[in-house]
Amino acid sequence: MEHYDLFVIGAGPGGYVAAIRAAKLGMKTAVAERGQVGGTCLNRGCIPTKVLLHAAQVYRDVKECARFGVTAAAVGYDMKSVYEYKEESVKQLREGVRSLLEQNGVTLYRGSACLHKDRRISIAGEEGETVCCTASHVLLAAGSAPAKIRIPGAGLAEVVSSDDLLREPPEGTRLVIIGGGVIGVEFATVFASYGWEISIVEAEAQLLPAMDREISQNLKMILKKRGITSYTDSSVEEISKDEESGECICRLTSKGKALDLYADRVLIAVGRSACLTGLTDEDVEIAADRGRIVVDDHFKTSLDGVYAIGDMIPGMQLAHLASAQGIAAVEDMCGVPRSVDVNLVPSCVYTDPEIACVGLTEEEAKKSGREVMCGKFVMSANGKSLLTKQERGFIKLVFEKDTEILLGAQLMCARATDMIGELALAIENGLDYAALVKVMRAHPTFYEAVTEAAESAKGEAIHIAPPRKRR
Ligand SMILES: Cc1cc2nc3c(=O)[nH]c(=O)nc-3n(C[C@H](O)[C@H](O)[C@H](O)COP(=O)(O)OP(=O)(O)OC[C@H]3O[C@@H](n4cnc5c(N)ncnc54)[C@H](O)[C@@H]3O)c2cc1C
Numbered sequence: 001m002e003h004y005d006l007f008v009i010g011a012g013p014g015g016y017v018a019a020i021r022a023a024k025l026g027m028k029t030a031v032a033e034r035g036q037v038g039g040t041c042l043n044r045g046c047i048p049t050k051v052l053l054h055a056a057q058v059y060r061d062v063k064e065c066a067r068f069g070v071t072a073a074a075v076g077y078d079m080k081s082v083y084e085y086k087e088e089s090v091k092q093l094r095e096g097v098r099s100l101l102e103q104n105g106v107t108l109y110r111g112s113a114c115l116h117k118d119r120r121i122s123i124a125g126e127e128g129e130t131v132c133c134t135a136s137h138v139l140l141a142a143g144s145a146p147a148k149i150r151i152p153g154a155g156l157a158e159v160v161s162s163d164d165l166l167r168e169p170p171e172g173t174r175l176v177i178i179g180g181g182v183i184g185v186e187f188a189t190v191f192a193s194y195g196w197e198i199s200i201v202e203a204e205a206q207l208l209p210a211m212d213r214e215i216s217q218n219l220k221m222i223l224k225k226r227g228i229t230s231y232t233d234s235s236v237e238e239i240s241k242d243e244e245s246g247e248c249i250c251r252l253t254s255k256g257k258a259l260d261l262y263a264d265r266v267l268i269a270v271g272r273s274a275c276l277t278g279l280t281d282e283d284v285e286i287a288a289d290r291g292r293i294v295v296d297d298h299f300k301t302s303l304d305g306v307y308a309i310g311d312m313i314p315g316m317q318l319a320h321l322a323s324a325q326g327i328a329a330v331e332d333m334c335g336v337p338r339s340v341d342v343n344l345v346p347s348c349v350y351t352d353p354e355i356a357c358v359g360l361t362e363e364e365a366k367k368s369g370r371e372v373m374c375g376k377f378v379m380s381a382n383g384k385s386l387l388t389k390q391e392r393g394f395i396k397l398v399f400e401k402d403t404e405i406l407l408g409a410q411l412m413c414a415r416a417t418d419m420i421g422e423l424a425l426a427i428e429n430g431l432d433y434a435a436l437v438k439v440m441r442a443h444p445t446f447y448e449a450v451t452e453a454a455e456s457a458k459g460e461a462i463h464i465a466p467p468r469k470r471r
Helices: 015-024 039-044 046-063 079-103 162-167 182-193 213-225 319-334 362-367 383-387 416-428 433-438 449-456
Strands: 002-009 029-033 107-110 112-116 120-124 130-140 144-146 174-178 197-201 228-231 234-241 248-254 257-263 265-268 272-274 306-308 347-349 354-359 372-378 394-400 406-413
Touching (some): 002 112, 015 029, 015 319, 039 046, 039 162, 046 079, 046 162, 046 182, 079 107, 130 319, 162 182, 174 182, 182 197, 182 213, 182 347, 197 234, 197 257, 213 228, 213 354, 248 265, 347 416, 354 416, 362 372, 362 394, 372 449, 394 416, 394 449, 406 416, 416 449, 433 449
Parallel strands (some): 029 107, 130 306, 174 197, 197 228
Antiparallel strands (some): 120 130, 234 248, 248 257, 372 394
């Protein structure tokens, strides 16, 4: 029986990155994958959604190109081709991951892995064969799957998950999305671009409940302009199908009132559940809380030598977080200093305009007992935003008042998801106001607005008019 220093279950962004890091640190490493390498992120998540968002953006841009003096005679789209382009991009990246595992000497087992006592692992292959091996360390990185809701009608064929929606182009022109989180608003952005009638139903008081309130309010307005109706403080009680017309009827309670929404498809986007079924043998008990595996600061589970990371454990479910946790877990196993901080997590939403946040919001900073100093720059005064006609949005920075150290950043503007990196770097390294404004930022760029946002915290921004003096 083959023995490994590390056996990883799941080759998503958590598992495959951890496996490569382990191999680089000299561990004899194997990874088991029952689906495709790259996991949810590459095959059913981050990448395919961003491909669809990109195609939708190109379509919108071309449709609206007359405002730049450019004409396009006939603008159209072919959803089948858009999905083919998605598949091509995913395939190319998947091949890259597979080849990286190989080049780093990581053994890849194809099949469903199960953890037995004493870190024995069995892998059931697709052909019915079973391979067994043992490991000094086991890393559980089996990820998550779309969460289901228990309401009448949830099992109808027209009621789909994000997996279904990414597998093939959906039929129809009306979509009700249950769940106004990141996945819900990104799909809304895609299909609204092609003229679909979209409604989002969110149980909480705001869309993107985990984000800054100002961002949520702005997003709701922007979505409305695109024809997307958001029902917050609302929940779908029942879905039924009109057999004659074939349409779905979503019965909801919205702010205490009953309401019916009609749709061709209903997307359930209410979160994701950890993939625990079949992961461990019946006599292997692993501590879990509310369906997620409990770990300590070193990602150790309740079982000796067994670690868990990514979507399986409590916390945010993000690809880059899963990867960072994988790296940190492996470094802890090897006793080498951590190369990555798993606590400062940038979080991005790929709507138009994009949204990106890192560190504390003003509210969170105040709640933590700090006095704050905030700066904000509205993008309509940024040259690059104006010339590309993407002047909606803002950059908001939160500093600690006494030390002037940057605590957090909330961006809602073009390229926010790229710009957030600079601000994460600043927070991670404890940079303060002076350090942030000292650096010369190129012109014209979106990110020169960071200087203005910072300076506005002290009323020093050049491109913000000073308050009018009283006569
Ligand atoms: C529609 C959508 C869009 C998203 N967009 C973003 C985004 O833009 N940015 C972002 O950061 N995050 C995004 N996410 C979240 C991101 O995809 C996940 O947080 C990330 O993939 C989690 O990584 P993971 O390695 O923990 O698990 P996963 O990526 O789920 O990988 C786990 C792997 O383990 C395999 N597996 C499970 N059980 C077994 C077993 N018993 N044996 C063998 N293999 C097994 C699975 O097949 C899977 O390949 C998105 C998710 C969705 C659904």
